[in-house]
Amino acid sequence: MKQNDSMTAPDSDLLSLYGETFSSRFLLGTALYHSPQIMCDSIKAASAEIITVGLRRQSPKNKSGEYFWQLIRDTGCRLLPNTAGCKSVKEAVTTAEMSRELFETDWLKLEVIGDDYNLQPDPFLLVEAAEQLIKKGFKVLPYCTDDLMFCQKLLDVGCEVLMPWGAPIGTGIGLMNPYNLKTLRERLPNTPLIIDAGIGAPSQACEAMELGLDAVLLNTAVAKSPQPEVMALAFAQAITAGRFAYRAGLIEKRQTALPSTPVVGQPFWHN
Numbered sequence: 442m443k444q445n446d447s448m449t450a451p452d453s454d455l456l457s458l459y460g461e462t463f464s465s466r467f468l469l470g471t472a473l474y475h476s477p478q479i480m481c482d483s484i485k486a487a488s489a490e491i492i493t494v495g496l497r498r499q500s501p502k503n504k505s506g507e508y509f510w511q512l513i514r515d516t517g518c519r520l521l522p523n524t525a526g527c528k529s530v531k532e533a534v535t536t537a538e539m540s541r542e543l544f545e546t547d548w549l550k551l552e553v554i555g556d557d558y559n560l561q562p563d564p565f566l567l568v569e570a571a572e573q574l575i576k577k578g579f580k581v582l583p584y585c586t587d588d589l590m591f592c593q594k595l596l597d598v599g600c601e602v603l604m605p606w607g608a609p610i611g612t613g614i615g616l617m618n619p620y621n622l623k624t625l626r627e628r629l630p631n632t633p634l635i636i637d638a639g640i641g642a643p644s645q646a647c648e649a650m651e652l653g654l655d656a657v658l659l660n661t662a663v664a665k666s667p668q669p670e671v672m673a674l675a676f677a678q679a680i681t682a683g684r685f686a687y688r689a690g691l692i693e694k695r696q697t698a699l700p701s702t703p704v705v706g707q708p709f710w711h712n
Contacts, residue, residue: 454688456656458491458602458633459548459580461519465490466650467680468521468635469673470660477512479669484516487673492518493550493658495525496540510543521582523550528563533570537579549574550604551583559609560638564591572598584637587621589628596632603629604637604658607649611661613641616648626653643672643679650683651691 455462469489474480484492494513513520522540527533533553541547553570555563562585571581575598583595587605595603605625608614616622617639625634635656636649646657657680666672 454684456633458582463490463519465677466656466684467677468493468656468658469663470658471495471513472660473664474669477509480664481512481516483663483669483673484518486670487663487677489673489677490518491521492516493521493523493660494544495523496536496543519548520544520546521548521550522546523584524552526554527552528554528566530566530570530573533566534573534577537574538577541579547578548580549582551581560611561606561609562586564588564594568594568598571595571600575599582635587618587625589621589624592625592629592632596629602633602635604635606638607636607645608639610638612639613662614639615641615645616652619648619652622649622654623652643675646676647679647683647686650680651686653687656680 455464456466457463465488467487467489468491469484469487470493471480471484472495474483492513522537522544524533524536524540527536530553533551537549537551540549551567551571551574553563553567554560555566562583564586567583567585568591571583574581581600582602582604583600584604584606585591585595592603592605603625605622607616607622616636622634622636633655634653635658636646636654637658640646640649640657640659641662646659649657657676659676663669663673663676
Protein backbone atom coordinates (compact mmCIF):
# COMPACT_ATOMS: atom_id res chain seq x y z
CA MET A 442 0.00 0.00 0.00
CA LYS A 443 1.22 3.46 -0.83
CA GLN A 444 -0.47 5.89 1.49
CA ASN A 445 1.52 5.08 4.60
CA ASP A 446 4.67 2.99 4.98
CA SER A 447 3.52 1.77 8.39
CA MET A 448 0.47 0.20 6.74
CA THR A 449 2.38 -1.61 4.00
CA ALA A 450 1.69 -5.32 3.91
CA PRO A 451 4.76 -7.52 4.49
CA ASP A 452 6.05 -9.49 1.51
CA SER A 453 4.67 -12.69 3.01
CA ASP A 454 1.17 -11.23 2.89
CA LEU A 455 0.97 -10.20 -0.76
CA LEU A 456 -2.24 -10.94 -2.63
CA SER A 457 -1.60 -13.63 -5.25
CA LEU A 458 -3.97 -14.00 -8.21
CA TYR A 459 -3.22 -16.17 -11.23
CA GLY A 460 0.49 -16.10 -10.58
CA GLU A 461 0.76 -12.33 -10.07
CA THR A 462 1.25 -10.62 -6.71
CA PHE A 463 -0.18 -7.34 -5.45
CA SER A 464 0.43 -5.36 -2.27
CA SER A 465 -3.04 -3.78 -2.32
CA ARG A 466 -6.15 -5.78 -1.48
CA PHE A 467 -8.50 -3.07 -2.72
CA LEU A 468 -9.87 -3.46 -6.26
CA LEU A 469 -11.78 -0.47 -7.60
CA GLY A 470 -14.31 0.05 -10.38
CA THR A 471 -14.11 2.89 -12.89
CA ALA A 472 -17.81 3.62 -13.53
CA LEU A 473 -20.18 6.31 -12.21
CA TYR A 474 -17.61 9.01 -11.37
CA HIS A 475 -18.56 12.62 -12.05
CA SER A 476 -15.41 13.15 -14.10
CA PRO A 477 -12.41 11.21 -15.39
CA GLN A 478 -10.12 13.25 -13.14
CA ILE A 479 -12.10 12.31 -10.01
CA MET A 480 -11.87 8.69 -11.10
CA CYS A 481 -8.08 8.92 -11.44
CA ASP A 482 -7.72 10.73 -8.11
CA SER A 483 -9.84 8.08 -6.40
CA ILE A 484 -7.77 5.24 -7.86
CA LYS A 485 -4.64 6.94 -6.55
CA ALA A 486 -6.15 7.55 -3.09
CA ALA A 487 -7.22 3.90 -2.92
CA SER A 488 -3.69 2.71 -3.76
CA ALA A 489 -5.49 0.27 -6.04
CA GLU A 490 -3.40 -1.95 -8.28
CA ILE A 491 -6.32 -3.64 -10.06
CA ILE A 492 -9.21 -1.71 -11.61
CA THR A 493 -12.27 -3.02 -13.41
CA VAL A 494 -13.31 -1.62 -16.77
CA GLY A 495 -16.41 -2.24 -18.86
CA LEU A 496 -16.43 -2.58 -22.63
CA ARG A 497 -18.56 0.28 -23.94
CA ARG A 498 -20.63 -0.70 -26.91
CA GLN A 499 -18.98 1.72 -29.28
CA SER A 500 -16.13 1.69 -31.78
CA PRO A 501 -12.68 1.65 -30.16
CA LYS A 502 -11.80 4.38 -32.69
CA ASN A 503 -14.28 6.78 -31.10
CA LYS A 504 -12.27 9.78 -29.85
CA SER A 505 -13.97 10.01 -26.45
CA GLY A 506 -13.44 6.29 -26.00
CA GLU A 507 -9.75 6.61 -26.83
CA TYR A 508 -9.35 9.38 -24.23
CA PHE A 509 -10.98 7.28 -21.51
CA TRP A 510 -8.90 4.18 -22.31
CA GLN A 511 -5.72 6.22 -22.29
CA LEU A 512 -6.53 7.54 -18.81
CA ILE A 513 -7.14 3.98 -17.68
CA ARG A 514 -3.82 2.80 -19.08
CA ASP A 515 -1.96 5.73 -17.54
CA THR A 516 -2.95 4.60 -14.04
CA GLY A 517 -0.48 1.75 -14.38
CA CYS A 518 -2.99 -0.63 -12.80
CA ARG A 519 -3.72 -4.19 -13.86
CA LEU A 520 -6.86 -3.96 -15.98
CA LEU A 521 -9.73 -6.29 -15.20
CA PRO A 522 -12.34 -5.99 -17.98
CA ASN A 523 -15.81 -7.17 -17.05
CA THR A 524 -18.80 -8.56 -18.88
CA ALA A 525 -21.31 -6.42 -16.99
CA GLY A 526 -24.85 -6.64 -18.32
CA CYS A 527 -24.41 -9.94 -20.16
CA LYS A 528 -27.29 -12.39 -19.77
CA SER A 529 -26.24 -15.33 -21.92
CA VAL A 530 -23.16 -17.47 -22.40
CA LYS A 531 -22.76 -16.33 -26.00
CA GLU A 532 -22.98 -12.66 -25.06
CA ALA A 533 -20.48 -13.06 -22.23
CA VAL A 534 -17.98 -14.97 -24.38
CA THR A 535 -18.25 -12.47 -27.24
CA THR A 536 -17.81 -9.51 -24.88
CA ALA A 537 -14.82 -11.19 -23.26
CA GLU A 538 -13.12 -11.75 -26.61
CA MET A 539 -13.71 -8.12 -27.61
CA SER A 540 -12.31 -6.97 -24.27
CA ARG A 541 -9.20 -9.09 -24.68
CA GLU A 542 -8.55 -7.54 -28.08
CA LEU A 543 -9.20 -3.98 -26.91
CA PHE A 544 -7.42 -4.07 -23.54
CA GLU A 545 -4.75 -6.59 -24.50
CA THR A 546 -5.30 -8.74 -21.41
CA ASP A 547 -6.65 -12.21 -20.78
CA TRP A 548 -7.83 -11.27 -17.29
CA LEU A 549 -11.60 -11.11 -17.00
CA LYS A 550 -14.24 -10.38 -14.41
CA LEU A 551 -17.01 -12.66 -15.61
CA GLU A 552 -20.62 -11.65 -15.03
CA VAL A 553 -23.65 -13.48 -16.39
CA ILE A 554 -26.75 -11.94 -14.82
CA GLY A 555 -29.82 -14.09 -14.28
CA ASP A 556 -32.23 -11.67 -12.63
CA ASP A 557 -32.89 -8.03 -13.48
CA TYR A 558 -34.30 -7.21 -10.03
CA ASN A 559 -31.33 -8.06 -7.83
CA LEU A 560 -28.70 -8.63 -10.56
CA GLN A 561 -27.97 -12.06 -9.16
CA PRO A 562 -25.66 -14.17 -11.33
CA ASP A 563 -27.12 -17.19 -13.12
CA PRO A 564 -25.19 -20.14 -11.64
CA PHE A 565 -25.70 -22.50 -14.57
CA LEU A 566 -24.82 -20.03 -17.32
CA LEU A 567 -21.91 -18.61 -15.33
CA VAL A 568 -20.28 -22.01 -14.92
CA GLU A 569 -20.76 -22.78 -18.61
CA ALA A 570 -19.32 -19.43 -19.69
CA ALA A 571 -16.39 -19.80 -17.30
CA GLU A 572 -15.55 -23.22 -18.68
CA GLN A 573 -15.58 -21.98 -22.27
CA LEU A 574 -13.48 -18.91 -21.49
CA ILE A 575 -10.88 -20.83 -19.50
CA LYS A 576 -10.46 -23.17 -22.48
CA LYS A 577 -9.85 -20.05 -24.58
CA GLY A 578 -7.02 -18.99 -22.28
CA PHE A 579 -8.79 -16.43 -20.09
CA LYS A 580 -7.94 -15.92 -16.44
CA VAL A 581 -11.49 -15.82 -15.12
CA LEU A 582 -12.56 -14.08 -11.91
CA PRO A 583 -16.28 -14.93 -11.69
CA TYR A 584 -18.83 -12.75 -9.93
CA CYS A 585 -20.89 -15.31 -8.00
CA THR A 586 -23.05 -15.71 -4.93
CA ASP A 587 -21.83 -17.11 -1.60
CA ASP A 588 -23.25 -20.60 -2.22
CA LEU A 589 -20.57 -23.23 -1.53
CA MET A 590 -21.72 -25.71 -4.18
CA PHE A 591 -21.91 -22.99 -6.82
CA CYS A 592 -18.40 -21.87 -5.94
CA GLN A 593 -17.10 -25.43 -6.04
CA LYS A 594 -18.49 -25.89 -9.57
CA LEU A 595 -16.59 -22.79 -10.70
CA LEU A 596 -13.39 -24.20 -9.24
CA ASP A 597 -14.06 -27.53 -10.92
CA VAL A 598 -14.08 -25.93 -14.40
CA GLY A 599 -10.77 -24.18 -13.74
CA CYS A 600 -11.40 -20.86 -11.99
CA GLU A 601 -8.57 -20.04 -9.57
CA VAL A 602 -10.24 -17.02 -7.95
CA LEU A 603 -13.82 -16.47 -6.75
CA MET A 604 -15.70 -13.21 -6.27
CA PRO A 605 -18.74 -13.88 -4.05
CA TRP A 606 -21.18 -11.03 -3.44
CA GLY A 607 -21.80 -9.41 -0.10
CA ALA A 608 -25.22 -8.18 -1.26
CA PRO A 609 -26.82 -7.23 -4.59
CA ILE A 610 -24.85 -4.76 -6.70
CA GLY A 611 -25.13 -1.14 -5.63
CA THR A 612 -27.29 -1.74 -2.55
CA GLY A 613 -24.70 -0.81 0.09
CA ILE A 614 -26.26 -3.37 2.44
CA GLY A 615 -22.97 -4.98 3.33
CA LEU A 616 -22.60 -8.65 4.18
CA MET A 617 -26.03 -10.30 4.02
CA ASN A 618 -24.72 -13.69 5.09
CA PRO A 619 -21.43 -13.65 7.02
CA TYR A 620 -21.97 -17.33 7.90
CA ASN A 621 -21.82 -18.35 4.23
CA LEU A 622 -18.74 -16.26 3.61
CA LYS A 623 -17.01 -17.71 6.67
CA THR A 624 -17.94 -21.18 5.45
CA LEU A 625 -16.38 -20.46 2.05
CA ARG A 626 -13.20 -19.34 3.78
CA GLU A 627 -13.06 -22.48 5.89
CA ARG A 628 -13.97 -24.95 3.13
CA LEU A 629 -11.85 -23.31 0.40
CA PRO A 630 -8.76 -22.30 2.37
CA ASN A 631 -6.43 -22.08 -0.63
CA THR A 632 -8.75 -20.18 -2.97
CA PRO A 633 -8.46 -16.37 -3.20
CA LEU A 634 -11.86 -14.92 -2.26
CA ILE A 635 -12.67 -11.34 -3.25
CA ILE A 636 -15.86 -9.84 -1.88
CA ASP A 637 -17.68 -8.18 -4.76
CA ALA A 638 -20.86 -6.09 -4.69
CA GLY A 639 -23.08 -4.69 -1.96
CA ILE A 640 -20.38 -3.01 0.13
CA GLY A 641 -21.46 0.50 1.14
CA ALA A 642 -19.24 1.51 4.07
CA PRO A 643 -15.61 1.03 5.09
CA SER A 644 -16.77 -0.81 8.21
CA GLN A 645 -18.43 -3.44 5.99
CA ALA A 646 -15.25 -3.90 3.99
CA CYS A 647 -13.33 -4.28 7.24
CA GLU A 648 -15.79 -6.95 8.39
CA ALA A 649 -15.27 -8.92 5.18
CA MET A 650 -11.51 -8.85 5.68
CA GLU A 651 -11.88 -9.87 9.33
CA LEU A 652 -13.71 -12.99 8.11
CA GLY A 653 -10.61 -13.92 6.15
CA LEU A 654 -11.55 -12.87 2.65
CA ASP A 655 -8.56 -11.89 0.58
CA ALA A 656 -9.66 -8.62 -1.01
CA VAL A 657 -12.56 -6.26 -1.65
CA LEU A 658 -13.86 -4.99 -4.99
CA LEU A 659 -16.31 -2.11 -5.06
CA ASN A 660 -17.32 0.86 -7.18
CA THR A 661 -20.56 2.63 -6.20
CA ALA A 662 -19.63 3.36 -2.58
CA VAL A 663 -16.64 5.41 -3.73
CA ALA A 664 -17.85 6.83 -7.04
CA LYS A 665 -21.17 8.12 -5.67
CA SER A 666 -19.72 9.56 -2.48
CA PRO A 667 -19.72 13.38 -2.20
CA GLN A 668 -15.94 13.08 -1.73
CA PRO A 669 -14.81 10.01 -3.70
CA GLU A 670 -11.09 10.48 -3.06
CA VAL A 671 -11.59 10.71 0.70
CA MET A 672 -13.91 7.70 0.68
CA ALA A 673 -11.40 5.70 -1.37
CA LEU A 674 -8.75 6.38 1.27
CA ALA A 675 -11.19 5.41 4.04
CA PHE A 676 -11.89 2.08 2.35
CA ALA A 677 -8.20 1.42 1.76
CA GLN A 678 -7.40 1.89 5.43
CA ALA A 679 -10.41 -0.17 6.56
CA ILE A 680 -9.39 -3.06 4.30
CA THR A 681 -5.86 -2.95 5.68
CA ALA A 682 -7.16 -2.87 9.25
CA GLY A 683 -9.45 -5.83 8.63
CA ARG A 684 -6.65 -7.86 7.10
CA PHE A 685 -4.30 -7.15 9.98
CA ALA A 686 -7.03 -8.04 12.48
CA TYR A 687 -7.66 -11.38 10.74
CA ARG A 688 -3.97 -12.20 10.74
CA ALA A 689 -3.58 -11.19 14.39
CA GLY A 690 -6.58 -13.30 15.46
CA LEU A 691 -9.83 -12.03 16.88
CA ILE A 692 -10.99 -13.06 20.35
CA GLU A 693 -13.93 -15.45 20.54
CA LYS A 694 -17.34 -13.99 21.26
CA ARG A 695 -18.86 -14.87 24.65
CA GLN A 696 -22.35 -14.86 26.12
CA THR A 697 -21.13 -13.69 29.54
CA ALA A 698 -18.85 -10.90 30.69
CA LEU A 699 -15.17 -11.51 31.28
CA PRO A 700 -13.33 -8.82 33.26
CA SER A 701 -10.22 -7.50 31.58
CA THR A 702 -8.74 -7.01 35.04
CA PRO A 703 -9.59 -10.15 37.07
CA VAL A 704 -9.74 -9.78 40.83
CA VAL A 705 -10.19 -13.41 41.89
CA GLY A 706 -7.02 -14.68 43.49
CA GLN A 707 -5.39 -11.24 43.43
CA PRO A 708 -4.08 -9.61 46.65
CA PHE A 709 -5.67 -6.39 47.93
CA TRP A 710 -3.45 -3.82 49.53
CA HIS A 711 -4.82 -1.68 52.38
CA ASN A 712 -3.34 1.32 54.10
